[in-house]
Amino acid sequence: MPSGRWLRLGALRSLTQLWPWLVLLLALVGVRLSKGAPVADLYALVSYPFWPGTAQREWLRSAQRLDDRVRLQQLETDNQRLRDLLELKQRNPERVAAPVIGRDAAGWWQTLRLGRGSLQGLRQGQAVLAPGGLIGRITAVTPATATVTLLTDPASRVGVWVDRVSAHGLLTGTGSGRPELRFVEKDPHVRAGDVVVTSPASTLVPPNLPVGVVQRVNESADPAPVAVVQLIAPVEAVDWVQVLVR
Amino acid sequence: MPLPRPPSPWIATGLLVPLLTMASPGWLKLAGVSPSWSVLWLLPWSLQTGPAEGALAGAALGLLLDGLLPGPVSPLPALVLLGWWWGRRGRRPPPIERSFNLGLVALLGTLAMDLSLMLQWALLQGPVALRAVPDPAQLPRAGWTLTDLSHAGLHVLLARALLTGLLAPVLCSLQLLFWRRRLPDGWRT
Numbered sequence: 301m302p303s304g305r306w307l308r309l310g311a312l313r314s315l316t317q318l319w320p321w322l323v324l325l326l327a328l329v330g331v332r333l334s335k336g337a338p339v340a341d342l343y344a345l346v347s348y349p350f351w352p353g354t355a356q357r358e359w360l361r362s363a364q365r366l367d368d369r370v371r372l373q374q375l376e377t378d379n380q381r382l383r384d385l386l387e388l389k390q391r392n393p394e395r396v397a398a399p400v401i402g403r404d405a406a407g408w409w410q411t412l413r414l415g416r417g418s419l420q421g422l423r424q425g426q427a428v429l430a431p432g433g434l435i436g437r438i439t440a441v442t443p444a445t446a447t448v449t450l451l452t453d454p455a456s457r458v459g460v461w462v463d464r465v466s467a468h469g470l471l472t473g474t475g476s477g478r479p480e481l482r483f484v485e486k487d488p489h490v491r492a493g494d495v496v497v498t499s500p501a502s503t504l505v506p507p508n509l510p511v512g513v514v515q516r517v518n519e520s521a522d523p524a525p526v527a528v529v530q531l532i533a534p535v536e537a538v539d540w541v542q543v544l545v546r
Numbered sequence: 547m548p549l550p551r552p553p554s555p556w557i558a559t560g561l562l563v564p565l566l567t568m569a570s571p572g573w574l575k576l577a578g579v580s581p582s583w584s585v586l587w588l589l590p591w592s593l594q595t596g597p598a599e600g601a602l603a604g605a606a607l608g609l610l611l612d613g614l615l616p617g618p619v620s621p622l623p624a625l626v627l628l629g630w631w632w633g634r635r636g637r638r639p640p641p642i643e644r645s646f647n648l649g650l651v652a653l654l655g656t657l658a659m660d661l662s663l664m665l666q667w668a669l670l671q672g673p674v675a676l677r678a679v680p681d682p683a684q685l686p687r688a689g690w691t692l693t694d695l696s697h698a699g700l701h702v703l704l705a706r707a708l709l710t711g712l713l714a715p716v717l718c719s720l721q722l723l724f725w726r727r728r729l730p731d732g733w734r735t
Contacts, residue, residue, distance in 0.1 A: 317550075317551070317552065318550065318552075319552075320552035320553055321550060321552065321553060321602050324553060324557070324602075324606055325602070325605060325606060325609070328606050328609035328610055329609060331609065331610060331613050332609045332610075332612050332613040333613075334613065335613050335614075336564070336610070336612075336613030336614035337613075339561070339564045339565075339610060339613065339614060340568070340614060342561075342565070343564070343565050343568045343569070346565065347565075347568075347569060401568075402568040402569055402570065403570065404567070404568075404570055404580065405578065406575075406577065406578030406579050406702070407570075407579050407580060407702055407706070408660070408663055408690075408702060409615050409616060409617065411616065413568055439616045440616060447614075447616060449616055454690040454691060454694050455616065455617055474693075474694050474697070474698060475690055475694045475697075475698035475699060475702070476694075476697065476698040476701075536578070
């Protein structure tokens with residue numbers, strides 16, 4: 301039958317004509333399933349000559365000083381608390397320094413890309429520190445790069461607490477530069493200027509890392525007050541970070 | 547509908563899009579927001595090659611970007627539709643590259659892509675935004691809430707659309723001239 305032959309011939313012809321597209325799309329599905337690992341590693345290779353040096357260090361020094369002061373204060377109170385709980389296990393996570401090789405800190409995805417990956421021991425979920433405290437957590441790793449979701453990303457939710465009044469809260473990114481701190485209690489007595497650290501009860505990040513400073517508190521928010529927090533670490537300027545590797 | 551031709555090796559230039567997205571050069575930013583590189587590449591490509599190849603290139607680009615971006619939303623559907631639309635637009639008689647039409651089309655395309663992302667986030671996160679303190683069961687879910695979308699999201703949307711629209715007349719017409727010499731014509735065959 302001529303019509304049947306035409307049909308078969310047509311199908312064959314379309315297959316021979318379409319196979320390069322099919323191969324391309326299949327290869328890209330592979331890239332998609334590997335979470336873009338080949339492309340990210342290629343980018344790390346290509347951009348290697350432009351990785352940050354140490355020139356911005358001066359700029360970051362003031363943030364570092366504030367970090368040190370807060371950390372000292374924090375360690376003192378923490379030490380006091382630990383004396384009471386001697387059975388609590390001491391954790392000393394190892395740190396890996398990583399250069400920031402790409403950032404999208406004001407777009408739809410508030411991420412940094414680091415020039416260290418699973419080959420250097422980075423894993424998903426590890427906390428990322430900059431001069432000035434916690435800035436985010438690792439959400440994806442490839443052999444040579446890692447993606448950090450910043451605290452300002454709306455996907456980021458970290459348990460924190462205000463040490464002065466021992467008030468627990470949840471730090472939620474809003475997509476803009478300053479994350480929101482939603483308190484659990486009705487009346488936490490938090491003032492502008494209070495230092496926010498990671499919660500001792502948090503399982504996602506190590507306890508007592510400095511995070512930010514409360515800028516203003518909206519007491520009338522329902523059902524519990526909400527505070528706007530300024531991060532201590534300058535996310536736009538940071539060029540080297542430290543990853544807490546366990 | 548004519549079948550799509552096999553892709554030209556020049557489609558490998560699409561690899562520049564994720565690389566530029568990751569690098570996001572600081573001097574090409576408006577209010578910290580970088581332009582939509584996928585729109586800037588896809589527009590001249592699909593104008594030159596036609597709707598079928600445009601949509602396939604959009605799908606390829608969407609898969610590539612989707613692998614790199616965290617979160618549950620994807621630019622893939624919008625890119626496929628844009629590739630198709632621009633491929634059809636290239637067949638119309640008035641030559642698009644002679645005017646500032648390119649900027650307007652790129653601006654509309656960026657708006658459409660970002661609105662599709664906002665829509666996906668709103669659909670995923672709608673119920674969560676209504677509660678002041680999120681339900682702990684919803685905490686691992688990623689994405690923008692409705693309030694974020696109406697505050698910071700609008701800023702990102704406008705900055706990206708304006709910047710892409712401004713860059714498109716320059717970058718896209720250069721690419722169109724380049725492709726015209728090297729790619730098979732999608733609308734004269």
